[in-house]
Amino acid sequence: MSKGSLVLDALQVKLGGFKLHDISLSVEPGEILVILGPNGAGKSVLLETIAGFHRLHQGGIRLGDLNLAQLAPEQRHIGFVFQSYALFPHLDVLQNIRFALPDSERSRKQGVDKANLLLERFALTSLAKRRPQDLSGGEKQRVALARAMATEPSLFLFDEPFAAMDAQIRLNLSEEIRLMLKDAGVPAIFVTHDQLEAQVLADRLGVLHNGSLIQSGNVTEVFSRPANAFIASFVGMENIYEGTVHQILPDGAIIKTGDCHLLIKQQNFSFLLGEPVNIAIRPEDITLGACSNSGHRMSNEWEATIRSVTPFGPLHKVRLEAGLSICAYVFKQGENGMNLIPGARVKIRLPAEFLHVLK
Amino acid sequence: MKNVTHSSTLFLVFWLVGGLLLAFILVPLFGLATNQTPESIHRVMVMSDVQKAIILTLEAAFITSLIAQLLGVPLAYVLSRARFPGLKILEAIVDIPLTIPHTVVGIALLISFGRNGVIGAPVLHWTGISFWSSFAGVVLCMLFVSIPYTVNAARIGFDNVDLRIEKVARTLGAGPWRVFIRITLPLVWRSLMTGFNLTLARSMSEFGSIVILAYYPETAPVKIYDLFLQFGLSDSSAMSLIILVLTLFIFIFFRYFLFGRNASSGFER
The missing domain is CATH 2.40.50.100 (RNA polymerase II/Efflux pump adaptor protein, barrel-sandwich hybrid domain)
Structure with a gap:
């Protein structure tokens, strides 16, 4: 397992009428970057591009010393966990995991030991002969993670794995994934449109909208100081008001909205007197x-x-x-x-x- | 609670119309069965050329279905996965054999695959295989008229495979061929068997094109026609019943084979 960081450099992808614009980001080993965005923002396209399913129009993808852009998906060593986990329905739990073992190990004793170890580690030993359709959501996730771990991935990508699940289970599963990732110590990107999931999982957060990364930073930063009104409403800032800058103070300003005058404390206040602004509070x-x-x-x-x-x-x-x-x-x-x-x-x-x- | 849909007059009328249709299918077949005497069936069954015709039909239809899978599955995969302008045209081409009269198929095949045809002549010259009045000709006719069933059934199968399952297999280190053989094929296995079954049935029943390109060696439908012309209804209807029973047997056998077994067996070590 190499421990390099993932670096996307001004990545551009054109896919039919859809585009990813100049995406640049980096994820350190052991760090979880959550990409938050509405449906259609390009979250899945971004992950599938990193995994090698879409051709780059411009830019680069590096993982440690490796130039990923030159490799086929099967050569990239990426643990990709899809929506609803995409387990192989015609194979049982053990066979799902064994499929992911390298050719050199699959039929040898080494491979059998490795598969058994993974079953044990993810508490799946008693389910080894079950088919995916007979598993609960949590069990499916453990199979998907064990299967991904079998390839000893250098990077984890998650494409809304909980999309079809109950809210309560989602949070438990998010915590489980977070622990597993911290243990694995490789970079990880998790995409979701759910802000709660984002808060539970993220070390850092990026917001994707219409194919552009419009803000990134730590969770508190994005959630309490969103860069624009779209992000604000998307991260649950339900109170957003239009107003104008009424007076500029040394450590903030007074904003007039409707009949109200609101005192703002904000360092580096960068708006001009009389400028129309949005004002938001969680x-x-x-x-x-x-x-x-x-x-x-x-x-x-x-x-x-x-x-x-x-x-x-x-x-x-x-x-x-x-x-x-x-x-x-x-x-x-x-x-x-x-x-x-x-x-x-x-x-x-x-x-x-x-x-x-x-x- | 009263079931509104099922008790409506509309539903009743549609049941009656549907029942008429079912009767329309079953009555002639039933009539065929009750019209026979054990003697006439026995007399036809022991005729060596009848036996030959039946065996030839089964062999040719089986070989046709295998060839159809080999040629049809790759095309079905391409039609299901590739996106390009003109896709609709290719789909329409696949369905052409369903839409043209089979005598037309026979004439067209004769022109291209006959002893002087653009394909028939070189094939005869280089391999010695003639499509005119030969087993190869029978298979050729069967393949032409039944290939849409193979392609379309496989296509439905490929369309129904969740692409994420194929993608995740790639990320787990499997190349495109291994993904196709280990993941995609087992998942479409039932669809392929459905296509095989339909192709087999359609091939066994082909008459119109075979009678033009390869009257001899006689297939079962051609033999029935032959018996009808030479000896009238008695012998030909007895042979018809034998073919009917055989066809139904094969159909039911394959259905059992399809749905009575697990789709993955034989595919994973």
């Missing part, structure tokens, strides 16, 4: 409290009316009206004696440090 960053009569008002704080309250996992998703239409997540028990029912008045605060200005 629902979980909004603070709700009971209305008090103290009269003291902090910045970015208003009274709001609750429009609706919907259970959302361990949280409540609360929609409010305060001149702006606002969505917030709060814990179910409510806080500070708040009355979480439609029509009730509460105090909301949009902390200046969590408000993010974007194009």
